[in-house]
Amino acid sequence: MIPDAWLPxxxxxxxxxxxxxxxxxxxxxxxxxxxxxxxxxxxKLLLVGVMVWGVFHRHRYETRLPLLPGLDxxxxxxxxGMLFVGLSSVLWLLTTIYAIGYxxxxxxRSRFFGFFSLCVTSTMGIALAGDLITFMLSYELxxxxxxxxxxxxxxxxxxxxxxxxxxxxxTGGALLLVGIIGLYNVAGSVEFTxxxxxxxxxxxxxxxxxxxxxxLIAGLGVKTALVPLHGWLPVAMVAxxxxxxxxxxxxxxxxxxxxxxxxxxxxxxxxxxxxLGVLExxxxxxxxxxLYGSVRALAQDDxxxxxxxxxxxxxxxxxxxxxxxxxxxxxxGVVHLVHQGLMKITLFFCAGDLAETLGIHKISQMDGxxxxxxxxxxxxxxxxxxxIGVPPVAGFVSKWYLGSGAIDAKQYWALAVLVASTALxxxxxxxxxxxxxxxxxxxxxxxxxxxxxETRPTLLVPTLITALLSLAAxxxxxxxxxxxxxxxxxxxxxxxx
Amino acid sequence: MSDLPAAPxxxxxxxxxxxxxxxxAFLFGPRSSLGLVAATLVGIWLALIRLILDFNDIGLQLxxxxxxxxxxxxxxxxxxxxxVMLGMTATVGSFISLYALGYFAGERVLGGRxxxxxxxxxxxxxxxxxxxxxxNLYVTLELLSLSAVGLVTLSGDRESLAAxxxxxxxxxxxxLAYLMGVALLYGAYGTLSLALIAGxxxxxPANALAASLITVGLLLKTALFPLHFWLPPAHGSAxxxxxxxxxxxxxxxxxxxxxxxxxxxxxxxxxxxFAQGVGALGAIAVFMGAWLAFHQEKLKMLIAxxxxxxxxxxFLTFPLVAASPADALTAWSxxxxxxxxxxxxKAALFLAxxxxxxxxxxxxxxxxxxxxxxxxxxxxxxxxxxxSLMGLPPSGGFIAKxxxxxxxxxTGQWWxxxxxxxxxxxxxxxxxxxxxxxxxxxxxxxxxHPVPLIMPIAALSLAGVALALGLAAIFPLRLLEKxxxxxxxxxxxxxVVP
Numbered sequence: 004m005i006p007d008a009w010l011p012x013x014x015x016x017x018x019x020x021x022x023x024x025x026x027x028x029x030x031x032x033x034x035x036x037x038x039x040x041x042x043x044x045x046x047k048l049l050l051v052g053v054m055v056w057g058v059f060h061r062h063r064y065e066t067r068l069p070l071l072p073g074l075d076x077x078x079x080x081x082x083x084g085m086l087f088v089g090l091s092s093v094l095w096l097l098t099t100i101y102a103i104g105y106x107x108x109x110x111x112r113s114r115f116f117g118f119f120s121l122c123v124t125s126t127m128g129i130a131l132a133g134d135l136i137t138f139m140l141s142y143e144l145x146x147x148x149x150x151x152x153x154x155x156x157x158x159x160x161x162x163x164x165x166x167x168x169x170x171x172x173x174t175g176g177a178l179l180l181v182g183i184i185g186l187y188n189v190a191g192s193v194e195f196t197x198x199x200x201x202x203x204x205x206x207x208x209x210x211x212x213x214x215x216x217x218x219l220i221a222g223l224g225v226k227t228a229l230v231p232l233h234g235w236l237p238v239a240m241v242a243x244x245x246x247x248x249x250x251x252x253x254x255x256x257x258x259x260x261x262x263x264x265x266x267x268x269x270x271x272x273x274x275x276x277x278x279l280g281v282l283e284x285x286x287x288x289x290x291x292x293x294l295y296g297s298v299r300a301l302a303q304d305d306x307x308x309x310x311x312x313x314x315x316x317x318x319x320x321x322x323x324x325x326x327x328x329x330x331x332x333x334x335x336g337v338v339h340l341v342h343q344g345l346m347k348i349t350l351f352f353c354a355g356d357l358a359e360t361l362g363i364h365k366i367s368q369m370d371g372x373x374x375x376x377x378x379x380x381x382x383x384x385x386x387x388x389x390x391i392g393v394p395p396v397a398g399f400v401s402k403w404y405l406g407s408g409a410i411d412a413k414q415y416w417a418l419a420v421l422v423a424s425t426a427l428x429x430x431x432x433x434x435x436x437x438x439x440x441x442x443x444x445x446x447x448x449x450x451x452x453x454x455x456x457e458t459r460p461t462l463l464v465p466t467l468i469t470a471l472l473s474l475a476a477x478x479x480x481x482x483x484x485x486x487x488x489x490x491x492x493x494x495x496x497x498x499x500x
Numbered sequence: 501m502s503d504l505p506a507a508p509x510x511x512x513x514x515x516x517x518x519x520x521x522x523x524x525a526f527l528f529g530p531r532s533s534l535g536l537v538a539a540t541l542v543g544i545w546l547a548l549i550r551l552i553l554d555f556n557d558i559g560l561q562l563x564x565x566x567x568x569x570x571x572x573x574x575x576x577x578x579x580x581x582x583x584v585m586l587g588m589t590a591t592v593g594s595f596i597s598l599y600a601l602g603y604f605a606g607e608r609v610l611g612g613r614x615x616x617x618x619x620x621x622x623x624x625x626x627x628x629x630x631x632x633x634x635x636n637l638y639v640t641l642e643l644l645s646l647s648a649v650g651l652v653t654l655s656g657d658r659e660s661l662a663a664x665x666x667x668x669x670x671x672x673x674x675x676l677a678y679l680m681g682v683a684l685l686y687g688a689y690g691t692l693s694l695a696l697i698a699g700x701x702x703x704x705p706a707n708a709l710a711a712s713l714i715t716v717g718l719l720l721k722t723a724l725f726p727l728h729f730w731l732p733p734a735h736g737s738a739x740x741x742x743x744x745x746x747x748x749x750x751x752x753x754x755x756x757x758x759x760x761x762x763x764x765x766x767x768x769x770x771x772x773x774f775a776q777g778v779g780a781l782g783a784i785a786v787f788m789g790a791w792l793a794f795h796q797e798k799l800k801m802l803i804a805x806x807x808x809x810x811x812x813x814x815f816l817t818f819p820l821v822a823a824s825p826a827d828a829l830t831a832w833s834x835x836x837x838x839x840x841x842x843x844x845x846k847a848a849l850f851l852a853x854x855x856x857x858x859x860x861x862x863x864x865x866x867x868x869x870x871x872x873x874x875x876x877x878x879x880x881x882x883x884x885x886x887x888s889l890m891g892l893p894p895s896g897g898f899i900a901k902x903x904x905x906x907x908x909x910x911t912g913q914w915w916x917x918x919x920x921x922x923x924x925x926x927x928x929x930x931x932x933x934x935x936x937x938x939x940x941x942x943x944x945x946x947x948x949h950p951v952p953l954i955m956p957i958a959a960l961s962l963a964g965v966a967l968a969l970g971l972a973a974i975f976p977l978r979l980l981e982k983x984x985x986x987x988x989x990x991x992x993x994x995x996v997v998p
Contacts, residue, residue, distance in 0.1 A: 026876070026880075069974050070899075070971070070973065071899065072974065072978075076971070111873075140893040140894055146892075147887065147892065154939045157940050157941055161939075162936055162939065162940075165936065165939075166932075173890075173925055173928050176892070177921045177924060180901075180902075180921070181909075181917065184902065184906050184909055188906065188910045
């Protein structure tokens with residue numbers, strides 16, 4: 004068997020090697036490239052499966068290499084990390100299949116899939132990082148590997164989006180670096196430990212820890228798209244649909260949110276963070292972002308832009324879950340990391356289906372499209388209802404736990420934010436559903452393919468699977484290995500009680 | 501001094517091998533280059549590896565030439581700083597040599613001029629890093645400058661001749677200032693040995709004058725703002741392999757001498773005002789260099805201005821080391837590691853640029869469209885080396901920035917931390933200005949020439965080393981720590997997790 008110390012490294016290497024090899028595959032060798040992609044994605048899924056089982060049984064997987072005197076490069080599988088790893092490895096497989104279909108016949112595919120794999124590699128590094136410096140390493144690598152994906156099309160719009168993206172994320176990365184070194188100076192260690200390790204730092208340093216928390220959140224908030232650091236996200240929409248899907252559901256915004264989760268739970272420890280008084284401002288910021296994102300989404304006619312503002316809003320649920328102190332809200336926030344990913348990736352897949360098949364980019368063009376593409380639009384409907392929080396889709400579970408957590412913690416304003424946001428979600432998703440299903444088609448659609456399918460199977464199948472997964476995550480939330488079950492496990496390990 | 505056992509002859513070999521190669525290349529011309537390059541590289545690496553191992557096992561290495569020890573004879577001396585600089589030279593030098601094999605493949609005349617000068621330059625660098633006295637340093641520095649000037653003017657076009665002449669005059673002025681300072685010190689103490697002078701220096705006007713002359717001379721050669729004027733034309737107009745070795749290696753020699761002299765020979769003169777002043781010049785260089793790099797139209801000029809900016813970074817070492825003995829080692833290691841990473845990354849950048857220019861036959865950044873498709877390997881090399889220059893992980897530049905930032909924050913000098921962070925963002929601006937062009941579709945009628953495969957491969961390998969330095973920092977840092985000048989001074993051992 005594989006030694007435990009190698010397993011986390013292998014998970015990272017499975018996509019790194021895939022990416023490096025793909026760069027050397029000729030542009031026209033589709034079959035080789037597809038095979039490589041599939042081998043990498045499936046191998047990773049298997050390795051992750053082994054680790055999930057082990058972590059559940061309190062098995063320890065850790066790769067540790069010295070990086071600097073006194074600082075290690077640490078990859079470690081813990082409950083929190085496995086949640087993110089699980090999400091990314093499942094969605095990587097699906098997005099790869101989708102991207103193969105989406106980019107059929109377009110140029111620079113080796114470059115695209117190479118960076119795509121590097122992007123997933125960095126996400127794995129982020130999820131498995133055992134200390135802040137390893138996290139930082141992967142976090143910056145993510146910035147670098149997503150840039151070529153954002154500018155992939157090489158149009159002036161894409162280049163502009165890339166520029167905006169870099170300005171935001173590199174600045175965020177620089178702040179993060181300052182925060183990490185500051186923390187290293189004060190605390191002497193930047194390792195992640197369950198329930199945090201800063202409570203023992205002497206009181207003299209508390210103002211410094213306060214400032215460092217603010218700097219770290221500012222650095223991570225850029226990728227999380229916390230208002231007012233969200234400006235890059237709607238602009239980055241020019242990227243191809245699979246990239247947007249990855250950016251919004253798995254890689255970039257999630258990396259930021261996951262970083263905030265790590266800092267709050269595993270560096271500071273929520274109880275200590277609450278004593279420092281940093282959680283309250285954080286939850287206000289999250290609340291503000293939730294409402295602001297939803298309001299801005301209302302006014303967008305471009306489908307992907309509306310989805311982008313919806314992401315701004317939804318990702319902050321995760322942050323809100325941290326801010327409302329208490330295990331129940333923690334469950335709600337952490338589980339939303341997965342639930343939002345499943346639902347949002349479905350929505351972006353659908354947007355890509357529409358654009359690829361019918362050339363539809365705007366909501367105003369979507370009248371009656373349900374008759375032409377019933378399966379895709381059914382998936383869209385499931386995910387949109389989930390975003391609103393309609394049971395039994397996954398989004399309902401997140402909102403239920405966040406709401407009960409807010410009541411437990413007597414933070415009634417957070418409940419108000421949730422209710423208002425739900426109303427806004429309904430206001431920007433229901434009109435789309437109305438257009439899809441109840442309005443007459445406004446023009447002629449391109450005809451169906453000979454085989455009678457509404458679009459290419461490589462596009463349709465991943466879309467349906469993610470829609471089913473978001474439904475299943477809600478329906479079977481009570482199961483032990485559901486996202487909710489796992490989030491409960493995490494909450495139990497993060498709170499002493 | 502003399503109680504140390506005399507080291508084996510690895511040190512003189514490191515000087516003799518490239519000297520011999522230079523002489524052979526001069527005598528036999530370009531015919532012999534492939535075999536000669538291979539033999540020389542193998543010889544240098546064998547000697548170097550033995551030297552590093554000896555140093556790692558035993559410690560400080562001394563070799564009295566002709567068995568005459570200082571103060572009468574000439575010592576060769578290798579400590580951690582020396583072996584790291586020698587390693588840097590050998591790494592960068594090897595890839596430049598391989599690249600040059602491809603670059604000069606079709607050009608017998610140019611190649612015939614390049615190889616002897618390059619081997620002499622390498623010998624001068626090795627000798628400089630092994631010198632233990634001020635006069636030896638002077639001689640090797642002169643040899644270095646003269647070979648470098650010869651290499652700048654290699655192509656013989658008017659632009660490079662003008663740049664070469666300016667380079668020659670500044671190099672001579674720098675050497676002269678340095679020599680006068682050395683003469684003053686010799687007059688005062690009657691010795692030129694670094695170790696002996698270090699024990700003797702007192703605060704007196706003659707000393708201050710000597711130190712100032714030496715420092716100004718070396719700053720001129722290192723091209724710190726405002727003495728940088730000669731560098732961009734010289735580095736920008738030379739042939740790509742020459743630019744790579746000038747920007748990567750040659751300026752590191754005078755920087756190395758500054759580190760030696762200020763932290764080991766007259767550390768007592770290292771006043772806060774001087775340290776902060778040098779740091780301030782460095783900070784100006786960081787931003788001005790980045791600004792001008794961003795606004796260049798020619799690719800090689802962009803890289804040359806980037807060197808001016810990166811040199812500025814190197815001088816942030818001075819205020820960070822001077823601030824507190826407890827953090828001196830961290831800051832000093834950071835500075836040396838930055839010099840090392842910059843050497844590797846900058847050389848890779850010039851080599852990659854050289855391959856891209858060979859392909860498109862134009863030096864304009866605006867004309868780089870489509871290079872990504874025809875020369876992806878070079879583009880990758882450029883991007884990876886750029887990562888190190890920006891100080892992003894995983895790269896040597898990141899490790900260096902981490903160490904320097906650590907020192908800046910723990911000594912409370914937030915303004916230097918700000919320079920480090922903002923300077924990194926500024927370098928991202930000019931690196932991405934190049935990279936973004938490569939995502940554009942090639943313009944019509946663009947002609948792409950073939951290049952020898954070894955060129956992009958050498959560039960990519962060197963860029964790979966720049967990244968690897970970010971993951972394999974432990975060994976070089978241990979070597980540095982082993983004989984660092986501050987170990988005794990540190991109140992608490994730095995860089996230790998409680």
